[in-house]
Amino acid sequence: MSNQTFLRFFKRQSKNISQFWRQFSRNKLAVASLILVLIFALIAIFADVLYSYDFVTSNSLENALLKPGETSTVYFQEKDIEHTFILGSDNYGRDILGRLVHGARISMIIGIVTVAMSLIVGVILGAIAGYEGGLVDTIIMRITDIILSIPTILMSIAIVTALGNSFFNLLIAISVQLFPKYIRIVRASIVSIKDQEYVEAARVIGASDLRIILKHILPNITSPIIVQSTLNIGSSILEASWLSFLGLGILPPKPEWGNMLSEAREFIQYAPHLLFAPGIAILLTVLAYNIIGDGLRDALDPKLRR
Amino acid sequence: MDKILEIKDLHVNYYSNRRTVRAVNNLSLDMQRGRVLGLVGETGAGKTTLALSILNMIRAPQGKIISGSIRFDNADILGMSNQELREMRGKDIAMIFQDPMTALNPVLTIGEQIAETIFKHEKASKAEAWSKAEEMLETVGIPGVRAREYPHQFSGGMKQRVVIALSLACNPRLLLADEPTTALDVTIQAQVLDLMRGLIKTNNTSVLFITHSLGLVVENCDEVATMYAGEVVEYGTVEQVFGNPLHPYTKGLLGSLPDYSEGSPRLRPIPGLMPDPTNLPKGCYFSPRCPNAMPKCHEAHPENSSIEGHLVKCHQYQENLHVEQSI
Amino acid sequence: MFRYIMRRILMLIPVLLGVTFIVFSLMYITPSDPAQMMLGANASPAAYKQMREDMGLNSPFIVQYARFLFGYKHPIFGYKGLFFGDLGRSYVSNRIIFEVIANSFPNTLILAVGALILALILGIPIGIISATKPYSVADMIFTVFALLGASMPVFWIAMVLIYIFAMNLRLFPAIANPGNFSSLVLPIITLSLPSLAIIMRMTRSSMLDVMQQDYIRTARVKGMDEKTVIFKHALRNALIPVVTVAGLQFGGLLGGAVLTEKIFSYPGLGSIMVDAIYQKDTPQILGSVCFVAITFTIINLAVDILYGFIDPRIKSTFSAKKKLVRGNQ
Numbered sequence: 022m023s024n025q026t027f028l029r030f031f032k033r034q035s036k037n038i039s040q041f042w043r044q045f046s047r048n049k050l051a052v053a054s055l056i057l058v059l060i061f062a063l064i065a066i067f068a069d070v071l072y073s074y075d076f077v078t079s080n081s082l083e084n085a086l087l088k089p090g091e092t093s094t095v096y097f098q099e100k101d102i103e104h105t106f107i108l109g110s111d112n113y114g115r116d117i118l119g120r121l122v123h124g125a126r127i128s129m130i131i132g133i134v135t136v137a138m139s140l141i142v143g144v145i146l147g148a149i150a151g152y153e154g155g156l157v158d159t160i161i162m163r164i165t166d167i168i169l170s171i172p173t174i175l176m177s178i179a180i181v182t183a184l185g186n187s188f189f190n191l192l193i194a195i196s197v198q199l200f201p202k203y204i205r206i207v208r209a210s211i212v213s214i215k216d217q218e219y220v221e222a223a224r225v226i227g228a229s230d231l232r233i234i235l236k237h238i239l240p241n242i243t244s245p246i247i248v249q250s251t252l253n254i255g256s257s258i259l260e261a262s263w264l265s266f267l268g269l270g271i272l273p274p275k276p277e278w279g280n281m282l283s284e285a286r287e288f289i290q291y292a293p294h295l296l297f298a299p300g301i302a303i304l305l306t307v308l309a310y311n312i313i314g315d316g317l318r319d320a321l322d323p324k325l326r327r
Numbered sequence: 328m329d330k331i332l333e334i335k336d337l338h339v340n341y342y343s344n345r346r347t348v349r350a351v352n353n354l355s356l357d358m359q360r361g362r363v364l365g366l367v368g369e370t371g372a373g374k375t376t377l378a379l380s381i382l383n384m385i386r387a388p389q390g391k392i393i394s395g396s397i398r399f400d401n402a403d404i405l406g407m408s409n410q411e412l413r414e415m416r417g418k419d420i421a422m423i424f425q426d427p428m429t430a431l432n433p434v435l436t437i438g439e440q441i442a443e444t445i446f447k448h449e450k451a452s453k454a455e456a457w458s459k460a461e462e463m464l465e466t467v468g469i470p471g472v473r474a475r476e477y478p479h480q481f482s483g484g485m486k487q488r489v490v491i492a493l494s495l496a497c498n499p500r501l502l503l504a505d506e507p508t509t510a511l512d513v514t515i516q517a518q519v520l521d522l523m524r525g526l527i528k529t530n531n532t533s534v535l536f537i538t539h540s541l542g543l544v545v546e547n548c549d550e551v552a553t554m555y556a557g558e559v560v561e562y563g564t565v566e567q568v569f570g571n572p573l574h575p576y577t578k579g580l581l582g583s584l585p586d587y588s589e590g591s592p593r594l595r596p597i598p599g600l601m602p603d604p605t606n607l608p609k610g611c612y613f614s615p616r617c618p619n620a621m622p623k624c625h626e627a628h629p630e631n632s633s634i635e636g637h638l639v640k641c642h643q644y645q646e647n648l649h650v651e652q653s654i
Numbered sequence: 655m656f657r658y659i660m661r662r663i664l665m666l667i668p669v670l671l672g673v674t675f676i677v678f679s680l681m682y683i684t685p686s687d688p689a690q691m692m693l694g695a696n697a698s699p700a701a702y703k704q705m706r707e708d709m710g711l712n713s714p715f716i717v718q719y720a721r722f723l724f725g726y727k728h729p730i731f732g733y734k735g736l737f738f739g740d741l742g743r744s745y746v747s748n749r750i751i752f753e754v755i756a757n758s759f760p761n762t763l764i765l766a767v768g769a770l771i772l773a774l775i776l777g778i779p780i781g782i783i784s785a786t787k788p789y790s791v792a793d794m795i796f797t798v799f800a801l802l803g804a805s806m807p808v809f810w811i812a813m814v815l816i817y818i819f820a821m822n823l824r825l826f827p828a829i830a831n832p833g834n835f836s837s838l839v840l841p842i843i844t845l846s847l848p849s850l851a852i853i854m855r856m857t858r859s860s861m862l863d864v865m866q867q868d869y870i871r872t873a874r875v876k877g878m879d880e881k882t883v884i885f886k887h888a889l890r891n892a893l894i895p896v897v898t899v900a901g902l903q904f905g906g907l908l909g910g911a912v913l914t915e916k917i918f919s920y921p922g923l924g925s926i927m928v929d930a931i932y933q934k935d936t937p938q939i940l941g942s943v944c945f946v947a948i949t950f951t952i953i954n955l956a957v958d959i960l961y962g963f964i965d966p967r968i969k970s971t972f973s974a975k976k977k978l979v980r981g982n983q
Contacts, residue, residue: 167672172909183680417877
């Protein structure tokens, strides 16, 4: 492969990217969601700067169930600190906003890692299935069908129950739900292109398989994969909150939005902020990813391009 | 001879992505009752838009009839209410479209699709409508019992015949046929056209036959109008226009037909392209491509000149008239 | 038609086998030792060995899997197998696994079916309205609502609804049971929201798609009024994919029931599963998952078959083949 080819490839991509951005930016809601996601990402990355992890996971029972905005003294690391609980405190006296911030970090990690894992596995399996065809294809598709016929939460519950309750198992349980979608996308694309005449023609003039993949298959799968990945991050975070709520994911005192909600259950009548804070955090995050995913789908759809 | 259709100064625009497409521009056309008028033009000339305008089916916000008048049998179409329009469509004016494969609803039987028009427009009962539907199928050469079947069970040619049966079911006075055979094989084409000719003659239906094929016009039409960039540039009987083409565009169309007798190997297309409908040229729309263009052509838009009922929109003939008059 | 159904049933079998295989494999690799759970921590090594023998845990994987499906003959620990609806007793709770499931599943069905019906009754009309007036104010509101519905965890919706309607407005009880209809309102609404959102969007996009089709233009050109065009011509086509989606939603509903039931203290299979999770009752958990998965697969089969009835293209291809032979070109 010559340098020329790569250069042309990238030049074309940058033109596509600017065209895409013009289309995408017309969707104000999607742009707003993108900004929100970036803000959340920044918060997640700089969580330690905003609130120390230890502060957020240590109990301070005398400060339990404070209302949002209240200030109180917290005995932390052998000092008495004046602290304003911006969103109030939970039943253990821990700062809710602080826990939300660290929860954002955990959610982000879960989202990115699970999507990355399932993407790699899914694309590879989908490629094999599409390219090889025959028995291999049938087997892979059957496995996909089987996974899809078990409702997602139940599958995750089953996996975590069997493998034990750990962070890694949580990631596996969630990833398993996600990769069938990638398999389908990649396989469908390969199957539809494999037998096209222009692929035969390319082969005849000596194009290598790699070139065919780069030139014909990659452009077709990039868009749906990007869209699906965005939506999957949202699903992944949602799924993680379900499992944590059940006690099968991230366990307290580690701050995860789902387990914060399970702890809140007993107290919602007296301290509704315990219920609304993490819930709205989940809602906004997943909603933002869904809106971005939708916006991406519209912007990348060649049929809608001018 | 009376006129079944009179269109005057029709302007139709489409709006997309902040651009205005001028699909039909200052178009005037008359149709005689009981005749077949061929409307010839390339893709993009505005033929389908014209047909849909006659039915007042240009949908906002994508498109709008800006100005002009359309009179059908002396009724003002553009002034009709929705109710009146719906009653007219299918009953007095019918339309067939180009692609038979997608024109029929896949989840309804073909009998139902024909019967529903009859049921709506004529005071028939459901049973009567159904048996009339079966009859219509017979007239287009499909066994009536097949009315119970679904569109996917028929081939392309048969589907188009169903569409024809559908359109003629209520015996409309005017039939708008938008490239009815373009999507069909040549042999099927011949069958379908024979069928249409027969039915039209029996019912004395007036037909607006839209096509881009000059051969079909000669075979099937009494009169012809050529359309370019949204307006009619020439009109007359088939003998007049094809025997003595006046407009340079018409001449170009005829000239671009391969001439087998001469043994000349090269084709002679009209140089250039149709103008961009969002940015029409000043003056005569054809002037950029016209071999006889005069300076006047690029400045002023030509009017209609008439020579014994043979109409043409071209400055050449206006000049001659002027010259004749001054003598 | 018969052939179509048979073909679908045949494709079902490998999927069912696969599901049971996965569930069983998960059970197999669970780290907890059943023998230890039965005998406690202080028994002798010989006792453990004997117990493992009695419970059939020393046999090879395949044998155990076969027993899982078709039964295990043993005076104490025997059972008739999954195929016959019997997985024996849980070694944690000592209750008969399938009995527990059979007693609680009908309650879950009440919620799930109620939620699906609600989602369809509301979702389809709203979808139609959105499609006929796209980008209008109403459409925008509905779209936002649909996006919200797909982004909120069901258990949170449950808690919020309890907070508003049960605790503050005191309109509905916070605890639900199948006998009391008004107590079912909140859980059914909660459960239906995500499905409602999806069905709404699906109907909308399907209708928009269909309305662009040529045959809709034909119907208008024939002079049909808008109501006929929408309901007779468009809807029948548009609902076909919606039916499929609705069937798939049922799986999500069964899964969503898991948490919703717990929050409303509703005695359904979901609550059973959550309790089993807290008690680490692996056999009960996995037995329940297996059951739900099989039910879901069968429901998908039913939807597939139903699809064959409503789409004439499939219906006619598989019936009266003879009709196609004559009358051809």
